[in-house]
Amino acid sequence: MVPFCNEPLAELYRDECIVVVNKPAGLLSVPGKPPNHEDSALSRLQRINPETRVVHRLDMSTSGLMVFGLDADSHRALSRQFQDRLVEKEYVAEVWGKLEKPEGKVELPLRCDWPNRPKQMVDHELGKPSLTLFQKIENQRPEFDRVLLKPVTGRSHQLRVHLAELGHPILGCEFYSHPEAQQASNRLNLHATKLSFMHPLTEAPVTFISDVPF
Numbered sequence: 001m002v003p004f005c006n007e008p009l010a011e012l013y014r015d016e017c018i019v020v021v022n023k024p025a026g027l028l029s030v031p032g033k034p035p036n037h038e039d040s041a042l043s044r045l046q047r048i049n050p051e052t053r054v055v056h057r058l059d060m061s062t063s064g065l066m067v068f069g070l071d072a073d074s075h076r077a078l079s080r081q082f083q084d085r086l087v088e089k090e091y092v093a094e095v096w097g098k099l100e101k102p103e104g105k106v107e108l109p110l111r112c113d114w115p116n117r118p119k120q121m122v123d124h125e126l127g128k129p130s131l132t133l134f135q136k137i138e139n140q141r142p143e144f145d146r147v148l149l150k151p152v153t154g155r156s157h158q159l160r161v162h163l164a165e166l167g168h169p170i171l172g173c174e175f176y177s178h179p180e181a182q183q184a185s186n187r188l189n190l191h192a193t194k195l196s197f198m199h200p201l202t203e204a205p206v207t208f209i210s211d212v213p214f
Helices: 041-048 072-083 158-165 179-183
Strands: 010-014 018-023 063-069 088-096 103-107 110-112 120-122 131-137 144-151 190-198 205-209
Touching (some): 041 063, 072 190, 103 158, 131 158, 144 158
Parallel strands (some): 063 190
Antiparallel strands (some): 010 018, 088 144, 103 131
16 A cells, blocks of 8 residues: 655646656655555646646656656657657665765666566566666765766666665665665655756757755
């Protein structure tokens, strides 16, 4: 059973084509199976405008920026940008331990771990390519590192798996962290902090930024 998320879904921008929101941790991106999984970012927005359409998703435990289309043409244009990897996405994570390198990349093939879904796993034979660029950024807590993440691909749980494979699982991660890292935070310390794309109507580049809440 998914608990109801009491935090509001903050709108950062709305016009006739799109709405950009800051999704709180603990809120689904889209509704799950009823009767206990109906609250979501999409369902809340559809109560304002029933034509709202989902373009991409964040894990329930991940907070941060999402864009939704408000009509069929805008939805199609945005979806094409995500599919063609024309959207710039940045995340910030707080991870267990200290990274040896200040920056680098993780490139591993991933697939669903079906007996343990929704978990994902590295599979060099059947997995699909995935690539994440990472860079250490300043953190006030000396025992943990804060990392800027730029996913080139968009596989499910990609950032969580990649950091766990580096030996630095994200704090609060319920799937890939060891008990100490999981208990180090009361939430998943992963936030979608930047989203850049071309406006579907004007085709002008737009960028949205969201402050890290942890």
